Amino acid sequence: MTNRELSPIDRLLAGADNALRTVAAPAGRAARDNPATPIEESNLSAAQKSHAAGLMRVNHAGEIAAQALYKGHATVARDKHIEQKMRQAAAEEFDHLAWCEQRIHELGESPSRLSPFWYAGAYAIGAASGLLGDKWSLGFIAETERQVCAHLDSHLDGLPAEDARSRAIVEKMRDEEAEHGENAVEAGAADLPDPVKALMRVTAKVMTKTAYWV
Ligand SMILES: [Fe+2]
Ligand SMILES: [Fe+2]
DSSP states (O other): OOOSSSOOHHHHHHHHHHHHHHOOOOOGSSSSTTTTSSOOOOOOHHHHHHHHHHHHHHHHHHHHHHHHHHHHHHOOOHHHHHHHHHHHHHHHHHHHHHHHHHHHHTTTTTTTTTTHHHHHHHHHHHHHHHHHHHHHHHHHHHHHHHHHHHHHHHHHHHTTTTOOOHHHHHOOOOHHHHHHHHHHTTTTTTOOHHHHHHHHHHHHHHHHHHHHHH
């Protein structure tokens, strides 16, 4: 990324490029090692595999949305330092996305067929909240990451105890989501009104319930 100012058209093209790279199989392109790599595959039953794949498909859909949210925010961020932080978080989220995709394939299944839809929806929400100003968009990120952490904790309860490879990925993601949330708070996130938080929870529920199956 160069330091020159990007025109709105440059930003739009960069956004479209990222959308394609996100939705089109990033499994082999993580910048960091998959946390599951040193862990041996366990002997899972067909039912355990299918349940773990469903949960990892949900997490993958969440990471698609995270890419779009962060890129959507970054596109309209007013403060260059905040824009930089968002791009850095998006790079970590990209690794999460690739690790989830690798795990889904290992479990013999595929990511959500609705990925382009998750991306488009989250990008619009990210850009819209970004337009309200940095403190609100940071507030949106902080709350999103808080809800994602709670959600990943519930997956750690729900994943088969034997599935150490999936668990290693989810644990690493949970730690980094917590960090992303703390960074947003430190950068000046506003506390969102309760009805907005509730609406975010409902939206996330629709996505997670759907992506488990498709
Ligand atoms: Fe993530
Ligand atoms: Fe995150």
